[in-house]
Amino acid sequence: xxxxxxxxxxxxxxxxxxxxxxxxxxxxxxxxxxxxxxxxxxxxxxxxxxxxxxxxxxxxxxxxxxxxxxxxxxxxxxxxxxxxxxxxxxxxxxxxxxxxxxxxxxxxxxxxxxxxxxxxxxxxxxxxxxxxxxxxxxxxxxxxxxxxxxxxxxxxxxxxxxxxxxxxxxxxxxxxxxxxxxxxxxxxxxxxxxxxxxxxxxxxxxxxxxxxxxxxxxxxxxxxxxxxxxxxxxxxxxxxxxxxxxxxxxxxxxxxxxxxxxxxxxxxxxxxxxxxxxxxxxxxxxxxxxxxxxxxxxxxxxxxxxxxxxxxxxxxxxxxxxxxxxxxxxxxxxxxxxxxxxxxxxxxxxxxxxxxxxxxxxxxxxxxxxxxxxxxxxxxxxxxxxxxxxxxxx
Amino acid sequence: xxxxxxxxxxxxxxxxxxxxxxxxxxxxxxxxxxxxxxxxxxxxxxxxxxxxxxxxxxxxxxxxxxxxxxxxxxxxxxxxxxxxxxxxxxxxxxxxxxxxxxxxxxxxxxxxxxxxxxxxxxxxxxxxxxxxxxxxx
Numbered sequence: 200x201x202x203x204x205x206x207x208x209x210x211x212x213x214x215x216x217x218x219x220x221x222x223x224x225x226x227x228x229x230x231x232x233x234x235x236x237x238x239x240x241x242x243x244x245x246x247x248x249x250x251x252x253x254x255x256x257x258x259x260x261x262x263x264x265x266x267x268x269x270x271x272x273x274x275x276x277x278x279x280x281x282x283x284x285x286x287x288x289x290x291x292x293x294x295x296x297x298x299x300x301x302x303x304x305x306x307x308x309x310x311x312x313x314x315x316x317x318x319x320x321x322x323x324x325x326x327x328x329x330x331x332x333x334x335x336x337x338x339x340x341x342x343x344x345x346x347x348x349x350x351x352x353x354x355x356x357x358x359x360x361x362x363x364x365x366x367x368x369x370x371x372x373x374x375x376x377x378x379x380x381x382x383x384x385x386x387x388x389x390x391x392x393x394x395x396x397x398x399x400x401x402x403x404x405x406x407x408x409x410x411x412x413x414x415x416x417x418x419x420x421x422x423x424x425x426x427x428x429x430x431x432x433x434x435x436x437x438x439x440x441x442x443x444x445x446x447x448x449x450x451x452x453x454x455x456x457x458x459x460x461x462x463x464x465x466x467x468x469x470x471x472x473x474x475x476x477x478x479x480x481x482x483x484x485x486x487x488x489x490x491x492x493x494x495x496x497x498x499x500x501x502x503x504x505x506x507x508x509x510x511x512x513x514x515x516x517x518x519x520x521x522x523x524x525x526x527x528x529x530x531x532x533x534x535x536x537x538x539x540x541x542x543x544x545x546x547x548x549x550x551x552x553x554x555x556x557x558x559x560x561x562x563x564x565x566x567x568x569x570x571x572x573x574x575x576x577x578x579x580x581x582x583x584x585x586x587x588x589x590x591x592x593x
Numbered sequence: 594x595x596x597x598x599x600x601x602x603x604x605x606x607x608x609x610x611x612x613x614x615x616x617x618x619x620x621x622x623x624x625x626x627x628x629x630x631x632x633x634x635x636x637x638x639x640x641x642x643x644x645x646x647x648x649x650x651x652x653x654x655x656x657x658x659x660x661x662x663x664x665x666x667x668x669x670x671x672x673x674x675x676x677x678x679x680x681x682x683x684x685x686x687x688x689x690x691x692x693x694x695x696x697x698x699x700x701x702x703x704x705x706x707x708x709x710x711x712x713x714x715x716x717x718x719x720x721x722x723x724x725x726x727x728x729x730x
Contacts, residue, residue: 317667327601332611333633336597336724337693338663338671343679346661354659354706407679408662408701453681455630455688459659580659580681 202476206295206303207433207440208553208590210239210426217383217419217539220313224422225255225266227308231424232267239426240437241302248273248300250287252543255308263306273300279450280576281488284425284545285586288572289446291427301429305549308422309541312387318418318542320406330582342415342491343407344578349493350409352460355508360409362511363492364400366529367413367536369519370489371395374533377561383538387417414492416535416544425549441553445475445589452582460508463585464501464573471587472503477569479503482589484555484570485519485527486548489534490579498573502587521562527571528564531555545574549588556592568592596670599720606635609648614723617714619653621688622646632688653712655684655727662700678704682727696728703729 212234214227222230236243249271253259258266260276273294277286284305291303311318319342352358374380375394384392391399395413403412433440447470451463472478479502487498496510504526505513519529530536532551535544552570554560560567570590577583600611610633613620622631625647629640637644660680663671671677678700682690694710697703710727717724 320665320667327604329604329606329633329635332600332604332607334691335600337679337691338597338666338668338674338677339679339691340663340666342665343661343663347659347679347681350661350706351659404664405662406665408660408664410661453689453691455632456683457689459681 202444204442205430206292206427207442208425208549209428209433209436209440210235210241211550211553212238213423213547213550214421215379217421218312218386219420223256224308224310225258227422228255228306229267231422232304232306235424235426238438241426245302246304247271248294248303250275250291250303250305252283253278279584281543281545282574282576282584282586283543284549285572285574285588286448288427288443288549288588289448289586292443292446295429301432303427304424305546306424307543307546310420311418311541312420316418319415340407341578342410344580345491345493346407346410348459348497348580355460358511360401361397362515363414363496364397365514365517366492366495367400368395368397369517370530370534370536372520373531373562374537377533377538380533380538383419387419410491416490416540419539419541421539421541423546423550425546439557439593441556442591443588444591445471447471447587449585459580460497462497462501462579463583464498464587467585467587468502471589475589477589482527482569482571483564483567484531484552485529486552486570486572487530488544488548488573488575489530489536494575494579502571502573521564531560531562548572548574552590556590595673596718597724598670599722610634611722614714614725619651619712619725620648621651621686623649630687651684651686655682655710657694657706657708657710658683658689659706660694660704676700682710693726695726
């Protein structure tokens with residue numbers, strides 16, 4: 200299949216604050232949309248398509264357009280947790296290619312830090328559904344679910360905590376070069392806003408065996424917006440377009456006898472790479488949802504950067520750092536671990552991919568031409584979704 | 594004894610499972626049309642869509658597929674447990690279930706992937722259902 204260049208990211212904005220008690224989530228969305236349109240040189244009234252993950256007070260499919268004062272011809276309310284924005288980017292590509300719209304807006308706003316939302320350690324409270332009734336009595340926190348994937352990966356492949364810690368180390372290395380991430384860690388009262396070592400990770404307390412605190416993402420306020428436009432519109436925007444050249448979507452869930460060390464990414468990534476007509480070895484920048492270290496480890500395998508079971512060896516020695524050879528630059532904004540995780544990180548994967556392919560990252564990979572963003576929604580060791588988007592520089 | 598959250602009803606897929614726990618029976622389903630083992634319980638076969646499912650009783654013997662020891666849970670219902678082992682158990686009849694491994698002195702060292710376990714049913718301080726948990730054999 201020939202690579203298509205019909206839709207491009209033309210405007211981006213990441214809401215700068217990670218702790219902002221004085222705004223609402225829907226205000227973060229609206230302010231980010233305006234800033235991203237300004238970044239593109241497009242007008243408010245140019246927007247003809249809204250993609251929304253049903254976040255933001257009084258927003259969602261019914262409220263967001265009314266709040267913004269827009270009358271889009273495409274309204275897509277795909278909500279698949281942290282991967283929502285990769286799915287939405289895929290849908291925007293399709294809708295633009297089909298001629299349904301020209302200027303698509305994805306936005307996100309969250310107040311998880313202000314509200315002290317216990318995303319990882321809240322545990323299931325409810326019950327009352329086919330799924331919750333079988334899980335509520337057992338105290339499964341979100342972190343513990345991911346930790347179960349880590350234990351199985353360790354059991355099957357000999358992966359170690361020392362190896363997984365490489366992901367936290369590389370991510371913090373990038374975060375310390377990103378002023379927004381440094382501010383975030385200060386505002387959220389991180390202990391030790393500095394580069395970290397493997398030993399630092401191992402010395403941090405265990406939240407759910409085998410995952411340590413420094414293998415877990417932060418809980419921040421925040422948000423942002425992405426403007427995706429048709430090729431015609433992209434030719435007239437202020438910055439170089441970042442082309443969307445391939446996408447894949449998948450879901451996975453606990454199955455009797457199933458293998459939880461393999462994620463939905465193993466299904467979505469080959470679809471995306473085939474559509475893009477590129478291979479993982481050509482990728483310069485990998486923006487992979489780092490809710491936890493193990494999430495990235497599994498995705499590096501499932502995206503095809505190394506074989507299943509070999510990620511421990513692959514990530515050893517720091518090759519994920521932006522200035523090291525031998526692999527793609529990983530999560531160069533500082534990731535969910537050390538820059539921004541308000542609950543659904545998927546939008547930031549697109550934002551930093553675009554920065555890299557424009558040459559604007561604070562940990563800029565040399566001569567970056569191809570990036571992959573892979574979002575994960577839900578529980579890695581249970582029901583989850585994977586969305587893969589491949590992007591190319593102009 | 595502890596205060597684990599109870600299943601909530603009306604919920605027609607899981608009612609029979611929880612009714613059976615009060616008789617200390619761990620039940621699962623098998624499709625009469627294609628023999629697929631179905632778990633968690635529901636009204637259709639996940640392999641062929643047939644509604645013709647037979648309820649069967651497990652012997653309650655299984656293997657720890659994976660686990661984690663939860664050190665921090667903000668839900669007060671689990672405060673009394675201390676650190677506890679969350680696990681997927683692969684039952685010998687071919688279904689995988691989320692549960693806890695209990696009856697060990699130290700879950701951080703005494704629970705292992707591949708460990709053989711057996712179901713036990715635990716009464717809670719509050720609530721009408723016995724909760725199926727697993728102990729090392």
